[in-house]
Amino acid sequence: MSLIRKKKSKETPPVSTASLPDIVFMLLFFFMVTTTMREVTLLVRLKKPKATEMQKLDRKDLTTYIYMGSPKNPELYGSEPRIQLDDQLGNIGDIQSFVILKREEINEAERPKFTVSIKADIDVKMGLISDLKQELRKAQALKISYSTNPAASPEELFKTY
Amino acid sequence: MGRRKRSTPEINAGSMADIAFLLLIFFLVTTTMDVDKGLMVKLAPWTDEPPPEDNLKKEKNIFVVLINSNDQLLVEDDYFSIDQLRLAAKDFINNNGDGTCSECNGLRNPASSDNPQKAVISLQNDRGTSYQMFVKVRNEILGAYSELRNDLSERKYGRSFPTLNDEDRSVIVGVYPQFISEAEPVSVGK
Numbered sequence: 224m225s226l227i228r229k230k231k232s233k234e235t236p237p238v239s240t241a242s243l244p245d246i247v248f249m250l251l252f253f254f255m256v257t258t259t260m261r262e263v264t265l266l267v268r269l270k271k272p273k274a275t276e277m278q279k280l281d282r283k284d285l286t287t288y289i290y291m292g293s294p295k296n297p298e299l300y301g302s303e304p305r306i307q308l309d310d311q312l313g314n315i316g317d318i319q320s321f322v323i324l325k326r327e328e329i330n331e332a333e334r335p336k337f338t339v340s341i342k343a344d345i346d347v348k349m350g351l352i353s354d355l356k357q358e359l360r361k362a363q364a365l366k367i368s369y370s371t372n373p374a375a376s377p378e379e380l381f382k383t384y
Numbered sequence: 385m386g387r388r389k390r391s392t393p394e395i396n397a398g399s400m401a402d403i404a405f406l407l408l409i410f411f412l413v414t415t416t417m418d419v420d421k422g423l424m425v426k427l428a429p430w431t432d433e434p435p436p437e438d439n440l441k442k443e444k445n446i447f448v449v450l451i452n453s454n455d456q457l458l459v460e461d462d463y464f465s466i467d468q469l470r471l472a473a474k475d476f477i478n479n480n481g482d483g484t485c486s487e488c489n490g491l492r493n494p495a496s497s498d499n500p501q502k503a504v505i506s507l508q509n510d511r512g513t514s515y516q517m518f519v520k521v522r523n524e525i526l527g528a529y530s531e532l533r534n535d536l537s538e539r540k541y542g543r544s545f546p547t548l549n550d551e552d553r554s555v556i557v558g559v560y561p562q563f564i565s566e567a568e569p570v571s572v573g574k
Contacts, residue, residue: 275523367427
């Protein structure tokens, strides 16, 4: 009798939080695994133009990025706009082999969906972009996307000049 | 014995959750879930020989947009500002001069395009044109097409174009196919 009474008089045990770290660790590992730290370090200044009619690029693994803009380090690379392929600055002549190599990495069934995303700075002249387009045509990479940021309103696009 | 066992202190795991939360928040903040968006374009395959002159296509079926190195627009031999371009392009695509497009509600101007299947927008820029201007013009032309498709979709199905299913969508695209040609740039001076 006395034993039972003693138990009843005890305080209600606190909710065990022992499994909380496990839950949090699970979430943590999920984010650690899904986070892709593969972003390239940008060697060029990049301010993307704005637009309203863009489409989402849904498959990141089928997309290759080409960056264009003035180098961030003008003492080393000059001030003329350059092309960045992965982590280094390249020349127009390097584009074909770069794109072909990137396409080889994709399995054959999905190669027609291969897309090149051009991330160019607003101040780049079309001459350089046209050269790039010609090279992409020669490399048979015909699906391209001009990467843009969303504009808040269509009117915003007319204001700037 | 039993008493001594109970009295062994547990390792305090209470702060474990805090540490894990800290890490979790760090990863949550640094994870960039940025979705890349852009104007999708299909390039023409490369040919070594110069492109054939478009003699077959009547001049009235081509809507010529020129951008010079000072980012000024010349559309069908008229000076244009960028905010006029979308409407002009819409009128051109939707014109339906020969009346073959039963779904179009265009002006039926005999001097403009025959029907949306034949209407081609030709975009030509200078090597000195800025990328920003090019994207703006490109955006307006794509905007003209998407507005026309949306209007037709509202008339026909009572829903906006992006909400349609694939079958209905291809019907609309069949009425208003996109023909945009990006010509190789000329170099008139920087």
